[in-house]
Amino acid sequence: MSDNIENIKEDMIGLLNKDSDIKKSWVEDNHPIDIAEALLELEDEEVREFTALLNNKDLADIVEQSEEKLQKNIIKTKTLEDIISIFSHMATDDITDILGNLPIKIRKKLLEHMKQDEAKILKELLGYAIESAGGLMTTEYILLYKGLTTEQALNKIKEIGPDTEVIDTIFIMNEEKALVGTVDLREILNFPDDMLLEEFMDDNLILVTPEMDQEFVAHQVAKYDLSAIPVVNKNNLLLGIITVDDIIDVIEAENTEDMFRMVGVHEEESINSPLFKSVKRRLPWLFINLGTAFLAAFTVGLFEDVIVQVVALAAAMPIVAGMGGNAGTQTLSVVIRGIALDEVDLSESWKLLLKEGLVGLINGIATGLVTGVILYLMYGNPYLGIIIFLAMMINLFIAGLFGYLIPSGLKLIGVDPALASAIFLTTATDVFGFFAFLGLAKIFLEYLL
Numbered sequence: 001m002s003d004n005i006e007n008i009k010e011d012m013i014g015l016l017n018k019d020s021d022i023k024k025s026w027v028e029d030n031h032p033i034d035i036a037e038a039l040l041e042l043e044d045e046e047v048r049e050f051t052a053l054l055n056n057k058d059l060a061d062i063v064e065q066s067e068e069k070l071q072k073n074i075i076k077t078k079t080l081e082d083i084i085s086i087f088s089h090m091a092t093d094d095i096t097d098i099l100g101n102l103p104i105k106i107r108k109k110l111l112e113h114m115k116q117d118e119a120k121i122l123k124e125l126l127g128y129a130i131e132s133a134g135g136l137m138t139t140e141y142i143l144l145y146k147g148l149t150t151e152q153a154l155n156k157i158k159e160i161g162p163d164t165e166v167i168d169t170i171f172i173m174n175e176e177k178a179l180v181g182t183v184d185l186r187e188i189l190n191f192p193d194d195m196l197l198e199e200f201m202d203d204n205l206i207l208v209t210p211e212m213d214q215e216f217v218a219h220q221v222a223k224y225d226l227s228a229i230p231v232v233n234k235n236n237l238l239l240g241i242i243t244v245d246d247i248i249d250v251i252e253a254e255n256t257e258d259m260f261r262m263v264g265v266h267e268e269e270s271i272n273s274p275l276f277k278s279v280k281r282r283l284p285w286l287f288i289n290l291g292t293a294f295l296a297a298f299t300v301g302l303f304e305d306v307i308v309q310v311v312a313l314a315a316a317m318p319i320v321a322g323m324g325g326n327a328g329t330q331t332l333s334v335v336i337r338g339i340a341l342d343e344v345d346l347s348e349s350w351k352l353l354l355k356e357g358l359v360g361l362i363n364g365i366a367t368g369l370v371t372g373v374i375l376y377l378m379y380g381n382p383y384l385g386i387i388i389f390l391a392m393m394i395n396l397f398i399a400g401l402f403g404y405l406i407p408s409g410l411k412l413i414g415v416d417p418a419l420a421s422a423i424f425l426t427t428a429t430d431v432f433g434f435f436a437f438l439g440l441a442k443i444f445l446e447y448l449l
Contacts, residue, residue, distance in 0.1 A: 008038040033065035060089035093138035134210030137240030146198035292427035303438035324395035324429030331403025360400025368392030383447040391437035
C-alpha cells in the first residue's frame, strides 16, 4: 500500500472517530480512486460508517472507481432511494456494470423504482453480453443534426453537454437520424458561426456493432487513435458510444486474462482470492500438467539403459529441455500478441511458421555451440558436446514451430490462443528435447563410454 493510500486511510479512521460530516475540501483534495483503494483496507462496518458521511454525488465518483467487491459492499448498505440517487450521478455504462453484478432481486427492485426512460435504457444495455461492444457502451453522448450551424451547435452543446460523458467528439446525424459523421469541438469553435456542420464534418467513420467482442473494439480504438467509438445498429442508428477510459480497462483485463491463461490460471484469480477458490481454479490445470510431465518422464524412461551407462547425460538433459522451453515461450508470446493485435494472417501461416522455425534453428546453433564447448571442457568428451549441440539445434527448431503452431491452431478451432498454451508448449519441448538428446546419445553410445 502506497504512502498516499495509507494517509487517506488514517484520515478516514480519524473522521470516523469524530463522527461528523466530511468536509467538501477533503474529498476534493483526494482522488476518488485513491479513496476507493483506501476503503478496501477498512473493515465492512467501517466502510458502511464512512460512506454514510459522504453525500451521494461524491460517493458516486468513488463507486465508479471501485472494484466489484467494494461496489457490492457499498450498495448493500444503502436504501433503494440512496442507490438511485447515487446512480443519477453516474454514467449509464458504469451503472450497467454494477447492476449486472448485483443479485437479480435487487436489480429488479432498482429498475422498478427508477424513472421509466432510464430503466428502459439500462435494461437494453443489460441485454448485451458483458464482453461485447453493447456491454461497454454508454448512451450519454451528443448527437446533432448535420444542418445546424456552429452557433446553433454550441448552444445545443451548452444545453446537453453537462449530462454527457464525452463532449470533445460530436456525432452527426442526417434526416433519417442515421450516423453520418463526427465533428471535434475544437473545429466548431474555430469555424464561422453560420457554417453548417455538414460542411466540415468527418464522414470517414470507424463503427462497431453491439455484438462485436470487446477485444476487437479495443483494437479499433488503438489502431485509429480514437477517444470514443460509436456503436450502431444495422440501420446505422447510433445506439451508444464506447469511451477510451473503458477501452483502457478492457486492454488491462485482456492482457491479464492472456497472461493468466497462458499458465492455466483463471482470469478472475487475484492475490486476495479465498484459499479454496484459488485451489479449485488452479488444480485442474496442474493435473493436466502432471499428465504431460508423465509423458516426458516416459520418454526419458525409454533410454534408462543409456543414462545408467553415461551419468553425465542426466546432468545435461535439463539444459536441452529448459532452453527449448524458453525459446518456445519467446515465440509463443510474440505470436499470441500478434493474434491479439490482428497482425497474424493465418492464411499465410507457412511463412510465419518457417520464419519462427528458422529463428529457433539459428538460436539453437548458437546456444548449442556454446553448450557443446562447455560440456567438452567439463567432461573431456567431444562426442558429448556434439550430441548436445545437435539436440539443442533440433529442440529449439521444434520450439519455434510449436510456439507458432499451438496458439494459431487454437485460434483456427475457435479457442482462445492464450488458453494454457505454455503448458502444451513445455510438454512438446520436454518430450522432443529428451527424445532428441537421449536418442542421439544412444546412437553415439560407444563413443561416450
